[in-house]
Amino acid sequence: MISWLLPQASTFASTIDGLVLLIAVIVGFWLIVAEVVLFGFIFKFRARDGIRGQYVSGEDKSQKQWVSYPHYAVVVFDIIIIAAALRVWNEVKVEVPPADEQIRIIAQQWSWTFVHAGPDGKLDTRDDIRTVDDMYVQRDRVYTFELHARDVVHSFSVPAFRLKQDAVPGRAIRGWFKPTLEGTFDIQCAEMCGMGHGLMAGRVHIGSAAQYAAWMTNLTKIGAAGTAMAPTLMADVAAHDHAGTAGGTR
Numbered sequence: 001m002i003s004w005l006l007p008q009a010s011t012f013a014s015t016i017d018g019l020v021l022l023i024a025v026i027v028g029f030w031l032i033v034a035e036v037v038l039f040g041f042i043f044k045f046r047a048r049d050g051i052r053g054q055y056v057s058g059e060d061k062s063q064k065q066w067v068s069y070p071h072y073a074v075v076v077f078d079i080i081i082i083a084a085a086l087r088v089w090n091e092v093k094v095e096v097p098p099a100d101e102q103i104r105i106i107a108q109q110w111s112w113t114f115v116h117a118g119p120d121g122k123l124d125t126r127d128d129i130r131t132v133d134d135m136y137v138q139r140d141r142v143y144t145f146e147l148h149a150r151d152v153v154h155s156f157s158v159p160a161f162r163l164k165q166d167a168v169p170g171r172a173i174r175g176w177f178k179p180t181l182e183g184t185f186d187i188q189c190a191e192m193c194g195m196g197h198g199l200m201a202g203r204v205h206i207g208s209a210a211q212y213a214a215w216m217t218n219l220t221k222i223g224a225a226g227t228a229m230a231p232t233l234m235a236d237v238a239a240h241d242h243a244g245t246a247g248g249t250r
């Protein structure tokens with residue numbers, strides 16, 4: 001249902017949507033039941049001609065049941081929600097699949113730097129490719145990331161992936177995602193991080209193997225040529241440029 005509003009572009013997006021929907025259905029159903037009972041009783045026990053409104057202290061056992069049975073129900077449904085949430089936590093945070101590729105993500109006021117491993121597939125080597133605000137990935141590959149913050153706390157948020165992770169100065173926080181849809185999706189900073197917080201937007205570009213190879217070749221050429229930019233990337237950067245935060249490499 002949430003996917004009508006926001007595409008599910010990672011393997012765990014539907015799992016997280018399922019949990020949100022489960023909680024909404026459980027809480028929504030009992031909200032309606034509780035309100036119907038509340039307003040039903042207000043109407044039923046109202047003061048009428050010849051009948052005074054009652055002050056009910058709730059001390060009789062039969063009256064207390066109206067409190068204790070809902071309490072038991074709350075505990076049972078809490079256990080159901082916790083069990084479902086633990087399953088999701090396990091899938092997203094614990095059972096990390098083997099990585100096909102690694103990306104380093106660096107947050108700073110107010111941009112994102114992405115370090116792609118380059119052709120050798122290893123970070124911290126000469127062929128690493130750096131991009132600013134634009135992250136390039138290939139569909140159906142598992143990416144593990146290492147998230148850093150240079151200055152203050154930021155939060156790496158990719159709504160289409162249903163991924164949100166705080167970036168904390170001094171820590172390298174690890175996570176993963178596997179893109180499942182081709183296209184361009186928003187990256188946001190989801191932690192108030194200063195004056196330019198609202199401008200700290202990026203994009204994730206998900207492509208086929210051929211597209212991804214073409215992007216990497218272009219980016220490598222840009223890196224080799226210094227400040228020159230490939231035409232396709234120039235168009236991309238021009239379309240998305242904001243607040244003086246340049247795309248491309250650095």
Ligand SMILES: [Cu+2]
Nearest residue numbers: 154189193200
């Ligand atoms: Cu930020």
